[in-house]
Amino acid sequence: MTPMRLKGKSAVVTGGAQGIGRAIVLGLAREATNIAVADLQRDKAEEVAAEARNFGVTAIAVQTDVASEESVANLARQALGRFERVDILVNDAGIFPQARVTEITEEIWDRVLDVNLGGNFLCCRAFVPSMRAQKSGRIISIASGIAHTGAVAGAHYAASKAGIVGFIKALAREVGPDGVTANAVCPNIIDTELPRSHRTPAELHERLVRNPLGYAMQPEDLVGTVLFLASDAASYITGQAVNVNCGTVMI
Amino acid sequence: MADIALITGGGNGIGRAVALKFATEGIAVVVADWEADAAEKTCAEIRINGADAEAVRVDVRRAGEVKDAVARVLDRRGTIDILANIAGGSFYRKRLEELSWAEWKEVLDINLKGTFLFCRETAPAMIRQKRGRIINTASNYGVTGSALRTPYSAAKAGVIGFSKSLALELASDGVLVNVVAPGPTDTPRVMEGWDPEARQKRAAEIPLGRNGTPEDIAEAFYFLSSPASAQITGQTLHVNGGWVMP
Ligand SMILES: NC(=O)c1ccc[n+]([C@@H]2O[C@H](COP(=O)([O-])OP(=O)(O)OC[C@H]3O[C@@H](n4cnc5c(N)ncnc54)[C@H](O)[C@@H]3O)[C@@H](O)[C@H]2O)c1
Ligand SMILES: NC(=O)c1ccc[n+]([C@@H]2O[C@H](COP(=O)([O-])OP(=O)(O)OC[C@H]3O[C@@H](n4cnc5c(N)ncnc54)[C@H](O)[C@@H]3O)[C@@H](O)[C@H]2O)c1
Numbered sequence: 001m002t003p004m005r006l007k008g009k010s011a012v013v014t015g016g017a018q019g020i021g022r023a024i025v026l027g028l029a030r031e032a033t034n035i036a037v038a039d040l041q042r043d044k045a046e047e048v049a050a051e052a053r054n055f056g057v058t059a060i061a062v063q064t065d066v067a068s069e070e071s072v073a074n075l076a077r078q079a080l081g082r083f084e085r086v087d088i089l090v091n092d093a094g095i096f097p098q099a100r101v102t103e104i105t106e107e108i109w110d111r112v113l114d115v116n117l118g119g120n121f122l123c124c125r126a127f128v129p130s131m132r133a134q135k136s137g138r139i140i141s142i143a144s145g146i147a148h149t150g151a152v153a154g155a156h157y158a159a160s161k162a163g164i165v166g167f168i169k170a171l172a173r174e175v176g177p178d179g180v181t182a183n184a185v186c187p188n189i190i191d192t193e194l195p196r197s198h199r200t201p202a203e204l205h206e207r208l209v210r211n212p213l214g215y216a217m218q219p220e221d222l223v224g225t226v227l228f229l230a231s232d233a234a235s236y237i238t239g240q241a242v243n244v245n246c247g248t249v250m251i
Numbered sequence: 252m253a254d255i256a257l258i259t260g261g262g263n264g265i266g267r268a269v270a271l272k273f274a275t276e277g278i279a280v281v282v283a284d285w286e287a288d289a290a291e292k293t294c295a296e297i298r299i300n301g302a303d304a305e306a307v308r309v310d311v312r313r314a315g316e317v318k319d320a321v322a323r324v325l326d327r328r329g330t331i332d333i334l335a336n337i338a339g340g341s342f343y344r345k346r347l348e349e350l351s352w353a354e355w356k357e358v359l360d361i362n363l364k365g366t367f368l369f370c371r372e373t374a375p376a377m378i379r380q381k382r383g384r385i386i387n388t389a390s391n392y393g394v395t396g397s398a399l400r401t402p403y404s405a406a407k408a409g410v411i412g413f414s415k416s417l418a419l420e421l422a423s424d425g426v427l428v429n430v431v432a433p434g435p436t437d438t439p440r441v442m443e444g445w446d447p448e449a450r451q452k453r454a455a456e457i458p459l460g461r462n463g464t465p466e467d468i469a470e471a472f473y474f475l476s477s478p479a480s481a482q483i484t485g486q487t488l489h490v491n492g493g494w495v496m497p
Contacts, residue, residue, distance in 0.1 A: 169496045172458055172493045172496065173458045173493060176457075176458025176459045176460065176492070176493050177458065177459075177460050179459075181459070181493075212418065212419055212422030212423070212484065212485070213422050213423075213425075213482070213484065214422075214423065215482065217482055221481070221482045223479075224477070224478065224479025224480060224481070225479065225480065225483070227479065228474050228479055228480075233470035233471075233473070233474065234470065234471075234474075235459075235467065236459060236463050236464075236467035236468075236490050236491070236492050237471070237488070237489070237490050238458060238459055238492060238493040239458065239493040239496035240488070240489050240496060242483075242486070242488065243483070243486045244480075244482050244483050245482070245483075246422075246482050246484065247418050247419065247422050247484040247485045250415045250418065250485035250486060251487075251497075
């Protein structure tokens with residue numbers, strides 16, 4: 001395969017300290033992209049940035065709460081200060097505390113919506129102006145198949161993820177004239193801490209392989225799609241939700 | 252060994268761009284088209300750069316011709332790893348009550364039946380090797396509809412439904428089936444029919460401010476044929492500058 005031509009670009013990856021976000025950070029580093037790893041977890045974000053530097057790129061960790069205006073403003077200062085331009089924003093930070101509708105407290109509702117959807121808004125708002133100014137940019141948000149299917153004990157999560165898809169479409173229309181694209185990636189279930197936290201290993205395995213391909217998706221399996229959407233090869237794709245899910249959901 | 256791709260409609264427009272893209276990625280291409288000269292011309296362009304290409308004349312609507320064409324390719328090449336069904340088009344802009352049965356059949360057969368026939372003949376080779384990629388071509392009109400294009404919208408929506416079912420059928424054989432849905436794309440044939448003012452107007456409606464190029468679409472076909480998309484099946488990738496966001 002020819003390289004993705006991402007060499008020397010700069011990216012911000014929220015939620016990059018572990019799981020899918022970490023895999024995306026390392027995938028970008030392999031393509032010689034400089035990276036800011038933004039995550040609530042400072043130490044883990046530092047470790048991932050160090051791993052990225054092993055590929056010879058500049059990588060920094062910025063402790064960030066994507067649901068906080070001040071924290072995201074700090075992230076933008078740090079990233080733009082260090083790299084001068086940010087070409088790629090990956091919105092990956094997300095949480096899924098399972099609860100049935102009747103048990104969702106206002107606190108849980110607000111936190112899920114603030115992190116998963118509000119985090120997209122705050123981060124896009126922080127990085128879009130510089131992308132517009134440079135007449136190029138790629139925004140890639142990790143949504144979820146649950147945006148389309150819903151899930152028991154996941155009404156707040158489904159609302160936030162479907163919200164991301166709607167948000168990305170509107171944003172794509174706003175920023176398109178400036179050469180910026182915005183797309184979402186919708187995985188089904190992937191083997192990370194997030195589903196591990198509410199399943200036994202046996203339950204998790206059964207869920208992971210329950211798809212037409214019978215394949216248990218790992219965080220690395222989203223990297224190819226994210227790199228494609230970040231590259232020149234996808235310069236005419238915007239406002240789309242790309243399902244990477246072994247055929248579970250087809251829309 | 253290089254992968255082998257069979258590309259229908261590879262003589263012109265998007266199919267030609269896909270053949271050129273695949274060839275630059277080291278894939279051996281078989282260009283299938285009923286315009287034999289056009290298919291030959293695409294292959295000649297590829298061979299100039301030392302890559303492997305051969306042309307096959309076939310009308311995708313004719314079961315016998317498709318069967319023979321695929322059999323000959325399998326005979327010579329041993330297998331087909333990637334099938335890109337691109338032959339198609341809308342052909343008519345007519346109100347429903349003005350459409351003849353023959354016109355309806357023509358549009359359905361080229362876009363949908365041709366896709367079915369090539370999938371049917373090629374799938375066994377892919378199943379045998381437990382590996383393969385099928386990429387069919389729809390259009391945003393298959394999702395949104397379009398006045399004066401009833402048969403085309405029906406055919407392209409049909410391609411999407413067909414591809415989902417085939418994806419489910421072939422999943423356990425390691426064969427992935429996806430669809431590329433191009434938006435307005437400046438192929439030579441489309442450009443002939445457009446007056447420049449209408450083209451400008453259309454481009455202004457598109458968030459990215461321009462019509463697509465055959466090369467834009469070819470990148471999506473290549474992505475769906477590559478290891479980067481190994482967990483994607485049954486999906487439709489819309490490449491339209493944000494014109495349609497289903
Ligand atoms: N794993 C799956 O099955 C799956 C499926 C579909 C979608 N997703 C989505 O993929 C994304 C990544 O999930 P994962 O599976 O890697 O989960 P994970 O829990 O392993 O990682 C999430 C990361 O986000 C960080 N984070 C959480 N809240 C944050 C905040 N307020 N600010 C900054 N960082 C914060 C966490 O510290 C963690 O490092 C999420 O958006 C998730 O909803 C995951
Ligand atoms: N160009 C666009 O704006 C656009 C938009 C959406 C979808 N599409 C789809 O993309 C595909 C390619 O379109 P294009 O614009 O490149 O068209 P094109 O007319 O430039 O090329 C189509 C090719 O298919 C071949 N073909 C047609 N009927 C055939 C048959 N019966 N048997 C064998 N070959 C046949 C033609 O000879 C030609 O080489 C079509 O499926 C079309 O519906 C195109």
